[in-house]
Amino acid sequence: MSGMWTVKVVGLGVVALSLSVELLGWLLHRLRPKRTRTEVLFFPSEMACLEHIFAPSSPQSCCCPLPHGVETSFTRLVRCILSASSSLDVCVFAFSNMDLCKAVLTLQCRGVTIRVLCDKDYAAILGSQIGVLRRAGICARCDMGSVYMHHKFAVVDNRLLITGSLNWTMTAVQSNKENVIVTEDPNLSLEIQERSA
Amino acid sequence: MSGMWTVKVVGLGVVALSLSVELLGWLLHRLRPKRTRTEVLFFPSEMACLEHIFAPSSPQSCCCPLPHGVETSFTRLVRCILSASSSLDVCVFAFSNMDLCKAVLTLQCRGVTIRVLCDKDYAAILGSQIGVLRRAGICARCDMGSVYMHHKFAVVDNRLLITGSLNWTMTAVQSNKENVIVTEDPNLSLEIQERSA
Numbered sequence: 001m002s003g004m005w006t007v008k009v010v011g012l013g014v015v016a017l018s019l020s021v022e023l024l025g026w027l028l029h030r031l032r033p034k035r036t037r038t039e040v041l042f043f044p045s046e047m048a049c050l051e052h053i054f055a056p057s058s059p060q061s062c063c064c065p066l067p068h069g070v071e072t073s074f075t076r077l078v079r080c081i082l083s084a085s086s087s088l089d090v091c092v093f094a095f096s097n098m099d100l101c102k103a104v105l106t107l108q109c110r111g112v113t114i115r116v117l118c119d120k121d122y123a124a125i126l127g128s129q130i131g132v133l134r135r136a137g138i139c140a141r142c143d144m145g146s147v148y149m150h151h152k153f154a155v156v157d158n159r160l161l162i163t164g165s166l167n168w169t170m171t172a173v174q175s176n177k178e179n180v181i182v183t184e185d186p187n188l189s190l191e192i193q194e195r196s197a
Numbered sequence: 198m199s200g201m202w203t204v205k206v207v208g209l210g211v212v213a214l215s216l217s218v219e220l221l222g223w224l225l226h227r228l229r230p231k232r233t234r235t236e237v238l239f240f241p242s243e244m245a246c247l248e249h250i251f252a253p254s255s256p257q258s259c260c261c262p263l264p265h266g267v268e269t270s271f272t273r274l275v276r277c278i279l280s281a282s283s284s285l286d287v288c289v290f291a292f293s294n295m296d297l298c299k300a301v302l303t304l305q306c307r308g309v310t311i312r313v314l315c316d317k318d319y320a321a322i323l324g325s326q327i328g329v330l331r332r333a334g335i336c337a338r339c340d341m342g343s344v345y346m347h348h349k350f351a352v353v354d355n356r357l358l359i360t361g362s363l364n365w366t367m368t369a370v371q372s373n374k375e376n377v378i379v380t381e382d383p384n385l386s387l388e389i390q391e392r393s394a
Binding site for chain 1: 199202206209213217221224225228229235237239241290340342344345346347348349350360361362363368369372373374375376378380382384385388389392
């Protein structure tokens with residue numbers, strides 16, 4: 001009888017141990033803080049060729065004098081924009097940067113739903129890319145209010161928020177001291193998108 | 198013998214259960230994702246009296262025609278700044294808002310270590326508060342580079358990051374469409390402070 005009880009107790013112990021280990025694993029998996037992607041990009045950015053980002057399948061096909069294959073703040077920014085698979089919402093005071101325009105046009109070719117909103121005063125200035133975007137069939141609108149639409153953010157796939165002091169201009173990218181925050185924090189990306197709608 | 202074994206097994210079960218509950222509680226406490234404070238403030242902000250924020254001990258002492266005791270985006274922003282207990286670092290392109298200047302001066306009186314950096318071009322413009330801050334003995338400097346120092350952020354107690362499209366001007370607060378992110382995400386506040394130092 002005592003032998004049987006020992007076997008039962010040991011058996012129960014093994015079952016309890018294995019269940020505990022399983023529970024522990026599940027708890028660790030469920031409760032481990034999810035690491036939200038967060039990054040700060042600083043500008044001015046070094047100038048570098050973007051060919052390896054726009055055409056990654058044909059490396060070193062570009063003969064321009066800029067450094068090739070270099071990662072900079074600007075290449076990071078372009079990569080973030082190009083990561084869009086379903087939607088891109090851009091809400092920036094000024095949009096005259098041709099590389100960023102090329103990124104948006106690339107997404108348009110991939111079937112990504114794009115909306116662009118700029119300030120009306122800046123959209124009328126020489127070099128604004130709003131006309132280029134419109135001619136490509138992209139929904140690019142101007143805020144017609146009497147005050148500045150001074151936001152500088154974009155939301156990729158309703159998930160990734162890109163925001164900061166940086167207007168989408170060449171001067172901002174190559175000259176000014178600027179910062180851009182890239183974050184997947186769902187509170188931020190959803191709130192900023194909904195409330196500025 | 199069988200009775201003794203039953204008592205032992207039940208006893209072991211009770212001990213195991215209590216230990217499991219304790220372990221579970223500890224795990225839940227340790228592994229629960231810490232809720233990082235994150236907020237988006239939108240502007241333009243309604244105009245409201247700030248007396249209840251600057252002088253909370255003497256409510257309704259102000260006779261100005263603005264609404265009193267109202268919470269707006271701007272009162273939230275001022276509260277965030279006034280929450281500084283040890284340091285405030287401000288790095289903004291333009292600083293001409295007198296209420297924000299008053300907030301900085303209030304912190305100076307409380308012994309908070311303050312550093313302010315603005316763009317040199319804007320600092321020379323009528324209405325800039327840089328001179329007021331300097332006369333109060335605050336370390337307020339101008340970026341003397343040939344390009345715009347276009348950042349618009351502040352860090353409170355090396356902990357709370359306030360950043361966005363908003364310059365510290367009256368127009369930005371009361372007229373423009375702007376956003377400000379307030380976050381305690383340690384990655385963001387430390388990185389933006391160190392890398393723009």
